[in-house]
Amino acid sequence: MPGKTELSKQVVNNQLPDISRRNWLFRVMQLGGALALPVPLVSLAAQQYKVSIQSFAFVPAQLKVAPGDQITWFNEDIVPHTATAKDHSWDTGIIEPGQQVTVQIPAGAGAEYYCLYHPMMLGSIS
Ligand SMILES: [Cu+2]
Known part of the structure; x- marks a missing residue:
């Protein structure tokens, strides 16, 4: 998943802005909905x-x-x-x-x- 790789790099650099994290969570939730899978609780908590x-x-x-x-x-x-x-x-x-x-x-x-x-x-x- 290209988006996930990009996120990891940002996290490593400790420069991940909150807005990107929210976007990432939103994408995870979209993916979860599309696949009818539960969103991993660890991501939200x-x-x-x-x-x-x-x-x-x-x-x-x-x-x-x-x-x-x-x-x-x-x-x-x-x-x-x-x-x-x-x-x-x-x-x-x-x-x-x-x-x-x-x-x-x-x-x-x-x-x-x-x-x-x-x-x-x-x-x-x-
Ligand atoms: Cu030291």
Whole structure:
């Protein structure tokens, strides 16, 4: 599905505007109606999670999330960090101290992540 591929790229870049997401959901609903299939509830009920970065660690380090869910990383440390999927399917980019970045987790996203600056900082989503 070309539209889905495009969406994933936007999500990876963390530049997905709300309007595009709504359009995507609308298309999913249209498709669901056309095929007389139920719309996947996970698409309509995205959850939001928070991860704090403290003392060079992700807290919590492990999270259970579904595709489409959003995770916000709060950098409560004194140096910049990133949360970067090991397979580079998603990335927060640089999060300065006191800043936060939200990423919508794409389907098929890599589960293991780390900090580009401090590779010993590890986290996972599943
Ligand atoms: Cu770091």
